[in-house]
Amino acid sequence: xxxxxxxxxxxxxxxxxxxxxxxxxxxxxxxxxxxxxxxxxxxxxxxxxxxxxxxxxxxxxxxxxxxxxxxxxxxxxxxxxxxxxxxxxxxxxxxxxxxxxxxxxxxxxxxxxxxxxxxxxxxxxxxxxxxxxxxxxxxxxxxxxxxxxxxxxxxxxxxxxxxxxxxxxxxxxxxxxxxxxxxxxxxxxxxxxxxxxxxxxxxxxxxxxxxxxxxxxxxxxxxxxxxxxxxxxxxxxxxxxxxxxxxxxxxx
Ligand SMILES: NC(=O)c1ccc[n+]([C@@H]2O[C@H](COP(=O)([O-])OP(=O)(O)OC[C@H]3O[C@@H](n4cnc5c(N)ncnc54)[C@H](OP(=O)(O)O)[C@@H]3O)[C@@H](O)[C@H]2O)c1
Numbered sequence: 001x002x003x004x005x006x007x008x009x010x011x012x013x014x015x016x017x018x019x020x021x022x023x024x025x026x027x028x029x030x031x032x033x034x035x036x037x038x039x040x041x042x043x044x045x046x047x048x049x050x051x052x053x054x055x056x057x058x059x060x061x062x063x064x065x066x067x068x069x070x071x072x073x074x075x076x077x078x079x080x081x082x083x084x085x086x087x088x089x090x091x092x093x094x095x096x097x098x099x100x101x102x103x104x105x106x107x108x109x110x111x112x113x114x115x116x117x118x119x120x121x122x123x124x125x126x127x128x129x130x131x132x133x134x135x136x137x138x139x140x141x142x143x144x145x146x147x148x149x150x151x152x153x154x155x156x157x158x159x160x161x162x163x164x165x166x167x168x169x170x171x172x173x174x175x176x177x178x179x180x181x182x183x184x185x186x187x188x189x190x191x192x193x194x195x196x197x198x199x200x201x202x203x204x205x206x207x208x209x210x211x212x213x214x215x216x217x218x219x220x221x222x223x224x225x226x227x228x229x230x231x232x233x234x235x236x237x238x239x240x241x242x243x244x245x246x247x248x249x250x251x252x
Contacts, residue, residue, distance in 0.1 A: 003069040003248055006062070007031045008082055009043060012203065013100050014074035016237045018043035027244065030068065034082075055088035062093045069248045072240055073231070074100040078199055080226035087229035096247050099233040100240045102202040104225055110214045113222050115200075119144045122197050122221045126151060130195035130219070134188065136209060137197065142167075145197070154191050178205040184212035199223040 005021055007014050009031045021029035022044035031043040035050045052058040062068055071090050075082045083099065090097040107113050116122045119137075123144040126133055134154045135145060139161040145153060146165035153170040155161065160174060187193070188209075196213050198206075200222050213220050234240050 002026050002028045004028045004030050004065070004067045005244060006068050006071045007043070008071065008073045008075050008086060010034055010036075010040070010079070011074055011076050012205075013102060013237060015041065015043050017072060017074055017100060017240055018045055020237050020241055021045070021244075024241065030065075034079075052085070052089075055085040055092075058085050058089035059092045062089060062095060068095070070096045070098070070244060072098050072100050072244075074240075077101055077104070077201060077225045083228050083231075087231060097231055098240060098243050098247075099228065099231045100237070101233055101235065103235045104200045104202045105207065105210060105222075108214070111210070111220065112213075112217070113220045115222050115224050117224055119223065122223060123148060125221050126195060126197060132192050132194050134191070134193045134196045134209070136206065137199065154187075154193065179208050181208040181211055184208045185215060188212050188216055188218055193218055195219045195221060197221045197223075200225055 003026065005027055007017055007029055009015065009018065010033050014031060018029040018031045021027045029043070029045040031045065031047045033040055033047065033049045052061050062071070071086055073083050073086045086097055114125055116125065119141055126145065127148050130151055132152045134156060135142060136156050139157045139159060142155065142161055142165050146167045149168040151169065153167055154173055155170055156173045156175055158174070158176045160172065196209055196218060198209070198220065210220060212218070232243065234243060
């Protein structure tokens with residue numbers, strides 16, 4: 001007999017935790033994906049896809065599945081809603097909930113960061129003092145920058161922005177991380193970038209741009225992570241496994 005753990009996933013950490021739980025006797029992972037990607041990578045174990053229908057929907061789903069003994073919110077640091085839904089639903093059902101989140105990037109000496117709460121603040125800073133900007137954002141997040149006719153943008157995106165906001169001066173660079181330090185330095189210098197705009201995703205895959213910016217004296221406008229419910233939080237899969245083992249002793 002084994003207990004089920006619902007993983008709210010769609011992230012590197014969510015996939016890694018599902019794999020670790022699938023290998024551990026006594027626990028069975030059930031991964032939930034939002035369904036934004038047409039053909040997502042499948043996590044180890046059972047997978048369900050699509051929204052639950054708000055906190056009430058998740059609560060109903062959990063009540064209908066009493067074999068689930070704990071929930072791990074491993075959604076992306078910038079997925080702002082799901083964590084609140086999970087906190088409300090788990091409180092209502094009396095289920096333990098853990099947040100698994102990669103640590104945020106921190107400034108080190110030599111960095112020139114301005115931290116902002118939203119893209120409007122970022123666009124205002126860029127308008128005030130930037131001329132050539134690397135936008136390393138999601139393609140849904142470009143709109144506030146398209147109004148800045150005097151600024152040239154290099155838009156780095158995994159998929160082509162559709163529809164493309166009406167930028168006066170912009171070039172699109174289709175690319176998917178991880179990115180190496182030397183390539184990032186070359187990119188910034190060859191395009192004479194003076195500012196990078198990005199969000200504090202954390203992790204190693206896209207961190208090199210920050211080291212390259214530090215080396216070249218390029219400013220960074222960094223969006224802070226959204227506020228989250230006050231929950232037990234860990235930064236690694238190993239810590240999440242230890243929490244699960246302490247919180248719900250596995251059977252078998
Ligand atoms: N935002 C980012 O930058 C980013 C980057 C990489 C990956 N992701 C992943 O993409 C997913 C969606 O991101 P988002 O920014 O739209 O999140 P969000 O704002 O927190 O969630 C919006 C809605 O999407 C549904 N949802 C989100 N995560 C879900 C999950 N794991 N399983 C089932 N339903 C889920 C929920 O719908 P209902 O209310 O109907 O339940 C939620 O209310 C997340 O799972 C996240 O881990 C996001």
